[in-house]
Amino acid sequence: APVIIAHGPGVDTRPPSGLPAPVAKVAVTGDFRLGRRELRPQGTVVRIGETSVGDGSLSVFAGPCAVENEQQLLACADVAAHYGSVGLRGGAFKPRTSPYSFQGLKWAGLELLAEARRHTGLPILTEVLDPRHVERVAATADGLQIGARNMQNFELLTEVGKSGLPVVLKRGFGCTVDETLAAAEYVLAQGNDQVILCERGIRTFEHATRFTLDISAVALMKQRSHLPVMVDPSHSVGIPALVEPVSMAAAAAGADALLIDVHVAPEQALCDGKQALLPDDFGSLMGKLELLAMGLGRKMAGVVRPALADAER
Amino acid sequence: APVIIAHGPGVDTRPPSGLPAPVAKVAVTGDFRLGRRELRPQGTVVRIGETSVGDGSLSVFAGPCAVENEQQLLACADVAAHYGSVGLRGGAFKPRTSPYSFQGLKWAGLELLAEARRHTGLPILTEVLDPRHVERVAATADGLQIGARNMQNFELLTEVGKSGLPVVLKRGFGCTVDETLAAAEYVLAQGNDQVILCERGIRTFEHATRFTLDISAVALMKQRSHLPVMVDPSHSVGIPALVEPVSMAAAAAGADALLIDVHVAPEQALCDGKQALLPDDFGSLMGKLELLAMGLGRKMAGVVRPALADAER
Amino acid sequence: APVIIAHGPGVDTRPPSGLPAPVAKVAVTGDFRLGRRELRPQGTVVRIGETSVGDGSLSVFAGPCAVENEQQLLACADVAAHYGSVGLRGGAFKPRTSPYSFQGLKWAGLELLAEARRHTGLPILTEVLDPRHVERVAATADGLQIGARNMQNFELLTEVGKSGLPVVLKRGFGCTVDETLAAAEYVLAQGNDQVILCERGIRTFEHATRFTLDISAVALMKQRSHLPVMVDPSHSVGIPALVEPVSMAAAAAGADALLIDVHVAPEQALCDGKQALLPDDFGSLMGKLELLAMGLGRKMAGVVRPALADAER
Amino acid sequence: APVIIAHGPGVDTRPPSGLPAPVAKVAVTGDFRLGRRELRPQGTVVRIGETSVGDGSLSVFAGPCAVENEQQLLACADVAAHYGSVGLRGGAFKPRTSPYSFQGLKWAGLELLAEARRHTGLPILTEVLDPRHVERVAATADGLQIGARNMQNFELLTEVGKSGLPVVLKRGFGCTVDETLAAAEYVLAQGNDQVILCERGIRTFEHATRFTLDISAVALMKQRSHLPVMVDPSHSVGIPALVEPVSMAAAAAGADALLIDVHVAPEQALCDGKQALLPDDFGSLMGKLELLAMGLGRKMAGVVRPALADAER
Structure with a gap:
C-alpha cells in the first residue's frame, strides 16, 4: 500500500524500513495530519487477507465476540463464510469490565x-x-483490532503501528470523532497507513440500547479522513432485533465495512452472546444488504457466495 | 382513521364525540398503553393532506426552517414541490433559545x-x-408540529390531541425513547391516533454535529409502537454536507418520513440557515433516495414528480 | 426590588407599569443581556415572602414533591418549619412523563x-x-416554579415574567448553562428580576443516580449572572442517602438556596417518594448545614428555629 | 496494610508472597467483590509516603500537570509544600490525544x-x-496514577496491582461508577488494597466546563466501597476560577483527598496550563479548605504548615 509522508513538527519524514517510498510529502500542522482526506482524496484501501476495504464495496466481517472452543469457532466461521463474510472476527484476548x-x-x-x-479461507481479525x-x-492474525477501551492506549497504538498489519481502530465510547482521528495518527505516524476507523456507539443518556450509534460520525469520518470506516452494529445496540436496521443504516450512510457478531448458540456464549445474530438472521441480513448495495450503486465485497455458486451450476 | 380504545386505570374508554367508534378495546397498564405495536401490528397510517405516512412508502416533507417573507416561502415551496416533497414545512411561531x-x-x-x-398544492406542517x-x-394547518423543547409540555400535548389534527411529535433532545412514547400517549389519550414520532437528535458529548441522531431509536420506535416514525436530519446534524448521508441512513433504518430544511438563500436565513440544503442538493438527495427506496423494496410517496411527468409526455 | 433596564436590539427600555423606575440603563447585545453579573456586581436579592435569597445566607426550601392531601401536607409543612426551612415547596400541578x-x-x-x-407561616413555592x-x-403562591421540562416553554416564561412574582427557574435536564441563562432572559425581559436559577441535574450516561448534578454549573452561574442560584439535590440524585452529601456540596460550591424533598411517609408518596428525606434525616441535614455554613463564613437564613427558641427561653 | 481475601469463583484466596496474612475471608460473587464497603466498614487507609488518605482527614496533592524542567518543577513543588500539600503530583509520562x-x-x-x-520532603505521585x-x-515513585484514558487498560491495572505501590485510579471520562469499582478490582485482586478512587469529571453535553464533575459519584463511591476517594477539580473543570468552588464542594461531599494543578507560570505550561492555579490562588484555597474542614468536623492532613510553624515560634 502506498505510504504518505507528511513533514512538519514531530513527524518523522523517513518511511520505516521495508515499506515502499512515500507517494506524497505534504507540510501539515495540528493534531490531525496524516489522515486528512485532502492528502489522499481518492481514499485509502486497506487490505486484510484477500479483501479490500475502502474501494467502494461493502465488506462484512462476522464471527463470534469471543473464541470459546474449537467447535463453536468453526461452526460460527462456517456460517460467516457461507453467507458471504469476507473476514472472520473473534476475540482471543477479551478486555472485560x-x-x-x-x-x-x-x-x-x-x-x-x-x-x-485454514478451514474457511477467511482472513482473521482479532483484538x-x-x-x-x-x-x-x-505473527498469526491478518488484522489487529484495537478495542474501544484502548483507543487512547497510546503505547499500544504505537506498537500496532510498528507491526505494519492492518488495524481496526474502534472509537472509544467516551471519545469524540476528533479524538478518534487523532488516535489514528499514532498508528499512521509509524508509517502504517492500513487503518480502518470503526464506529461502535458512544455513551449517552439513552440506555434503551447498549450504546448510541453515532451515524453522523460515519459520514463525518469519511469526509474528514481518507481512511475507510467500519461500523459495529452489534456492540452499539446490544439487541439482535436492532442489528439489521442499524446495519442497513450504516451502509446507507457510507460505511465501507460492517463488523457483526454471529453465534450458533448465543444463549451459551461466554461473552456478549445476547447481541449476536443467529445464522438464519445473519443470512437474511446479508441478502438485504446486497439489495441495499444495489440501491446505493455499490457492490458487496467478497467471494462468490456458496448459495449463488450452487445455483449457477 | 380508526380509533383504538384501551381500557384500564386512567384511560377513558369513550371515543371523543365526532370520532368514529373504536376498532379495538384492549386492557392495558403501564406508561405506554395506546401506542404499543401489539395493539395494531399493521401500523398506523397518518394522513396529512393527501399524503399517507406509515403505509410503507418513504415521504419527504421539506421547506424552510422559518417563514420569513412571501417571496422566500414561495420560492422554497416551489423547490420542495418540484423535487417531490409531499408536504411543506415552515415555522410561523419559532421557539428560540x-x-x-x-x-x-x-x-x-x-x-x-x-x-x-394554494400555490403548490402541498399540505402544510407547522409548529x-x-x-x-x-x-x-x-384551523389553517394540515399538520401540527410539537418541537423538541415542548415534547414534555403536557398541556400543549393535550390540546393538540383534542384538535384531531395530525401531530408530528419531536423527541426532546434530553429525552429517552420511552419518554417519547409516553409523551405520545398524551395525544393518543385524547382519542387522536394521528401521531408521527420524530427523531431529531439528542444531546451528547459529541459536538462535531449539533445533536447526535439516534439511528437505533428509529428502529426501536418502529418495533415498539404502531405509530409512523419521521427523522429530521437537518436539525440533528446542523451541517448541510451531512444531511444526505444521514437521510439515507434514516430511510434504510426504516423511517417512514424525512423532514428536511431547504432554503433558496441559506446565508440570508433568519433561523438555522446554515443547515439548510440548497435546491440543487435537495434535488440530488431526492434522486438518491428514490434509488435507495428501490433497494429497500419501498417506494417514494407523493405526487408524480414534475420532471418525470415532463419526460413521460 | 430594583429593576435593571438594558437597552439594545429587542430590549424594551420602558419598565412595565407598576414596577419601580430602573436603577441602571446599560447597552447590551448577545443572547445574555439582563442577567449578566457585570450589570449588578453585588448580586440580586430575591424576596419570597419574608425570606431573602441571594443576600449571602443559605436558605432551605423543603416539603413534599406533590401535595397529596391535607394531612400529608400539613405534617410535611410542620417538619419543614420545625427544622428551619424558610419556605414550603409542594406541587399542586405535576408534570408527569x-x-x-x-x-x-x-x-x-x-x-x-x-x-x-396559614398553619406554619412559611411562604409557598409551587410549580x-x-x-x-x-x-x-x-394570586395564591409566594413564588412560582418552572420545572425542568418547561425551561424552554417560552410562552410560559413570558407569562411568569409578567406576573411579577419570584420565579424559580429549573435548568432543563438536557439544557446547557448558557441556555438556562438565556431562558432567564425571557423572564427578565418582562421587567421581572426576581429570578432564582435552579440546578437540578442533567442527563448523562451515568444512571447510578437519577440525573447528574452539575456542581460546576452552580459556581459558573454565580460567576456569570447576578441572579441567585438554588440546587435541588433530591431530584438530581433520586436516592435519599445521597441527598445529604450533595446538599453539603451545593452549599460549599456557593449555592444560595436548597430545595429538598421531605415526606413523613415516603413509601406512600404519590410522586417521587423514594427520593424524599424522612423528618429525622432532614433535621440531621439541617444541623450539618448550619455547621458547614459557619465554616464557609455564611449563616443559615430564616426564622429562629423552634428548638433554639425553646432553649433560649 | 491489612489484606482482605475473598473467596469465590475467580478469586485467588492466597495472599501474594510478602504480604501479610488476610484479616478476613469472605465469600463474594458479582463484579464488585474486594472493594465492597461491607468488607471493611471502617474504610481503607492508603499510605503515600508519610501521608494517610482515608483516615477522615482531608489531604491535598498538588503540583504541575507535567514535569517540564528542573526549575519549573522545584518552584511548583515549593509552592505545594509551602501551603500544606501532603504530596506532589507531576506527570513524567503524559498520555496526549x-x-x-x-x-x-x-x-x-x-x-x-x-x-x-529530596528538596521538599513531599512524596511523589506520578502517572x-x-x-x-x-x-x-x-522503583522511584511513592504512588502510581492510572489516568482516565487507561482506567480500562486491564493489563496495566494488573501490573500496578502487582507492584504493591499505592494506586490513584482515575475514573474514565466515559465510564460509570460501577465500571470504576470493577476496574479497582483488577488492582485489588493482585492483593494490593492501596487504591484511591479518583473522580475527575465525565463527558456530558455540557461543554462550559471541560468535563462535568460528578459530585454524587464521590458520595456514592464512599458509600459503596471501603476505598478512599480523591477528586481532581482541575481536570474536571479546566477553568481556574472554578477550581476553588469545586474543591470546596468535593470536600463537603466527603472526598478524602484533592488533586490540584498548581503552576508558577501557567501561561508557559506545556500541558493543560490554562487550568492550573497560581500560587496565591492555591494558598487562598488552602486557607478556605481549612475553615471548611472545621465546619465538617474534619482536619486537614499533613505536616505543620511553614507559615503556621513560623507564627508559633
Missing part, C-alpha cells in the same frame, strides 16, 4: 482462529490488548 | 403558509407553541 | 398550600405548567 | 520528581502508561 469475567482463551484462542482460517503481545499476535 | 432572536412571523406567517399551499394557539393554528 | 400517573390535586392542591402557609394558569396560581 | 503534543520528559522527568522529593514501565516507575 470485571476481572471475574471470562478473559478469553488467549494464545490458545489465537491458534483456533488460525485453524478457522490485541497489551503492547507486549503485539508482535506475537501479529 | 434567546428572547432577542427572531421569533417568527406568527399569525402572518401562518397566512403565508396557507398561500404557499404550535402555546395551548392558547392550538385552535387557531389548527 | 405519563398521562396515567397522578397529575396533582391541581386547584384543590393550591388551596391546601395556602392552608399550610406552574400552563400559561393560562399563571394569573390564578400567582 | 495527539502524537504531535508534548509527551512528557519520561525517565528524565521521573528523576526530576525524585529530586523535588504510568505502559505495563512495561511499571516496575521501573515504581
Whole structure:
C-alpha cells in the first residue's frame, strides 16, 4: 500500500524500513495530519487477507465476540463464510469490565482462529490488548483490532503501528470523532497507513440500547479522513432485533465495512452472546444488504457466495 | 382513521364525540398503553393532506426552517414541490433559545403558509407553541408540529390531541425513547391516533454535529409502537454536507418520513440557515433516495414528480 | 426590588407599569443581556415572602414533591418549619412523563398550600405548567416554579415574567448553562428580576443516580449572572442517602438556596417518594448545614428555629 | 496494610508472597467483590509516603500537570509544600490525544520528581502508561496514577496491582461508577488494597466546563466501597476560577483527598496550563479548605504548615 509522508513538527519524514517510498510529502500542522482526506482524496484501501476495504464495496466481517472452543469457532466461521463474510472476527484476548469475567482463551484462542482460517479461507481479525503481545499476535492474525477501551492506549497504538498489519481502530465510547482521528495518527505516524476507523456507539443518556450509534460520525469520518470506516452494529445496540436496521443504516450512510457478531448458540456464549445474530438472521441480513448495495450503486465485497455458486451450476 | 380504545386505570374508554367508534378495546397498564405495536401490528397510517405516512412508502416533507417573507416561502415551496416533497414545512411561531432572536412571523406567517399551499398544492406542517394557539393554528394547518423543547409540555400535548389534527411529535433532545412514547400517549389519550414520532437528535458529548441522531431509536420506535416514525436530519446534524448521508441512513433504518430544511438563500436565513440544503442538493438527495427506496423494496410517496411527468409526455 | 433596564436590539427600555423606575440603563447585545453579573456586581436579592435569597445566607426550601392531601401536607409543612426551612415547596400541578400517573390535586392542591402557609407561616413555592394558569396560581403562591421540562416553554416564561412574582427557574435536564441563562432572559425581559436559577441535574450516561448534578454549573452561574442560584439535590440524585452529601456540596460550591424533598411517609408518596428525606434525616441535614455554613463564613437564613427558641427561653 | 481475601469463583484466596496474612475471608460473587464497603466498614487507609488518605482527614496533592524542567518543577513543588500539600503530583509520562503534543520528559522527568522529593520532603505521585514501565516507575515513585484514558487498560491495572505501590485510579471520562469499582478490582485482586478512587469529571453535553464533575459519584463511591476517594477539580473543570468552588464542594461531599494543578507560570505550561492555579490562588484555597474542614468536623492532613510553624515560634 502506498505510504504518505507528511513533514512538519514531530513527524518523522523517513518511511520505516521495508515499506515502499512515500507517494506524497505534504507540510501539515495540528493534531490531525496524516489522515486528512485532502492528502489522499481518492481514499485509502486497506487490505486484510484477500479483501479490500475502502474501494467502494461493502465488506462484512462476522464471527463470534469471543473464541470459546474449537467447535463453536468453526461452526460460527462456517456460517460467516457461507453467507458471504469476507473476514472472520473473534476475540482471543477479551478486555472485560470485571476481572471475574471470562478473559478469553488467549494464545490458545489465537491458534483456533488460525485453524478457522485454514478451514474457511477467511482472513482473521482479532483484538490485541497489551503492547507486549503485539508482535506475537501479529505473527498469526491478518488484522489487529484495537478495542474501544484502548483507543487512547497510546503505547499500544504505537506498537500496532510498528507491526505494519492492518488495524481496526474502534472509537472509544467516551471519545469524540476528533479524538478518534487523532488516535489514528499514532498508528499512521509509524508509517502504517492500513487503518480502518470503526464506529461502535458512544455513551449517552439513552440506555434503551447498549450504546448510541453515532451515524453522523460515519459520514463525518469519511469526509474528514481518507481512511475507510467500519461500523459495529452489534456492540452499539446490544439487541439482535436492532442489528439489521442499524446495519442497513450504516451502509446507507457510507460505511465501507460492517463488523457483526454471529453465534450458533448465543444463549451459551461466554461473552456478549445476547447481541449476536443467529445464522438464519445473519443470512437474511446479508441478502438485504446486497439489495441495499444495489440501491446505493455499490457492490458487496467478497467471494462468490456458496448459495449463488450452487445455483449457477 | 380508526380509533383504538384501551381500557384500564386512567384511560377513558369513550371515543371523543365526532370520532368514529373504536376498532379495538384492549386492557392495558403501564406508561405506554395506546401506542404499543401489539395493539395494531399493521401500523398506523397518518394522513396529512393527501399524503399517507406509515403505509410503507418513504415521504419527504421539506421547506424552510422559518417563514420569513412571501417571496422566500414561495420560492422554497416551489423547490420542495418540484423535487417531490409531499408536504411543506415552515415555522410561523419559532421557539428560540434567546428572547432577542427572531421569533417568527406568527399569525402572518401562518397566512403565508396557507398561500404557499394554494400555490403548490402541498399540505402544510407547522409548529404550535402555546395551548392558547392550538385552535387557531389548527384551523389553517394540515399538520401540527410539537418541537423538541415542548415534547414534555403536557398541556400543549393535550390540546393538540383534542384538535384531531395530525401531530408530528419531536423527541426532546434530553429525552429517552420511552419518554417519547409516553409523551405520545398524551395525544393518543385524547382519542387522536394521528401521531408521527420524530427523531431529531439528542444531546451528547459529541459536538462535531449539533445533536447526535439516534439511528437505533428509529428502529426501536418502529418495533415498539404502531405509530409512523419521521427523522429530521437537518436539525440533528446542523451541517448541510451531512444531511444526505444521514437521510439515507434514516430511510434504510426504516423511517417512514424525512423532514428536511431547504432554503433558496441559506446565508440570508433568519433561523438555522446554515443547515439548510440548497435546491440543487435537495434535488440530488431526492434522486438518491428514490434509488435507495428501490433497494429497500419501498417506494417514494407523493405526487408524480414534475420532471418525470415532463419526460413521460 | 430594583429593576435593571438594558437597552439594545429587542430590549424594551420602558419598565412595565407598576414596577419601580430602573436603577441602571446599560447597552447590551448577545443572547445574555439582563442577567449578566457585570450589570449588578453585588448580586440580586430575591424576596419570597419574608425570606431573602441571594443576600449571602443559605436558605432551605423543603416539603413534599406533590401535595397529596391535607394531612400529608400539613405534617410535611410542620417538619419543614420545625427544622428551619424558610419556605414550603409542594406541587399542586405535576408534570408527569405519563398521562396515567397522578397529575396533582391541581386547584384543590393550591388551596391546601395556602392552608399550610396559614398553619406554619412559611411562604409557598409551587410549580406552574400552563400559561393560562399563571394569573390564578400567582394570586395564591409566594413564588412560582418552572420545572425542568418547561425551561424552554417560552410562552410560559413570558407569562411568569409578567406576573411579577419570584420565579424559580429549573435548568432543563438536557439544557446547557448558557441556555438556562438565556431562558432567564425571557423572564427578565418582562421587567421581572426576581429570578432564582435552579440546578437540578442533567442527563448523562451515568444512571447510578437519577440525573447528574452539575456542581460546576452552580459556581459558573454565580460567576456569570447576578441572579441567585438554588440546587435541588433530591431530584438530581433520586436516592435519599445521597441527598445529604450533595446538599453539603451545593452549599460549599456557593449555592444560595436548597430545595429538598421531605415526606413523613415516603413509601406512600404519590410522586417521587423514594427520593424524599424522612423528618429525622432532614433535621440531621439541617444541623450539618448550619455547621458547614459557619465554616464557609455564611449563616443559615430564616426564622429562629423552634428548638433554639425553646432553649433560649 | 491489612489484606482482605475473598473467596469465590475467580478469586485467588492466597495472599501474594510478602504480604501479610488476610484479616478476613469472605465469600463474594458479582463484579464488585474486594472493594465492597461491607468488607471493611471502617474504610481503607492508603499510605503515600508519610501521608494517610482515608483516615477522615482531608489531604491535598498538588503540583504541575507535567514535569517540564528542573526549575519549573522545584518552584511548583515549593509552592505545594509551602501551603500544606501532603504530596506532589507531576506527570513524567503524559498520555496526549495527539502524537504531535508534548509527551512528557519520561525517565528524565521521573528523576526530576525524585529530586523535588529530596528538596521538599513531599512524596511523589506520578502517572504510568505502559505495563512495561511499571516496575521501573515504581522503583522511584511513592504512588502510581492510572489516568482516565487507561482506567480500562486491564493489563496495566494488573501490573500496578502487582507492584504493591499505592494506586490513584482515575475514573474514565466515559465510564460509570460501577465500571470504576470493577476496574479497582483488577488492582485489588493482585492483593494490593492501596487504591484511591479518583473522580475527575465525565463527558456530558455540557461543554462550559471541560468535563462535568460528578459530585454524587464521590458520595456514592464512599458509600459503596471501603476505598478512599480523591477528586481532581482541575481536570474536571479546566477553568481556574472554578477550581476553588469545586474543591470546596468535593470536600463537603466527603472526598478524602484533592488533586490540584498548581503552576508558577501557567501561561508557559506545556500541558493543560490554562487550568492550573497560581500560587496565591492555591494558598487562598488552602486557607478556605481549612475553615471548611472545621465546619465538617474534619482536619486537614499533613505536616505543620511553614507559615503556621513560623507564627508559633
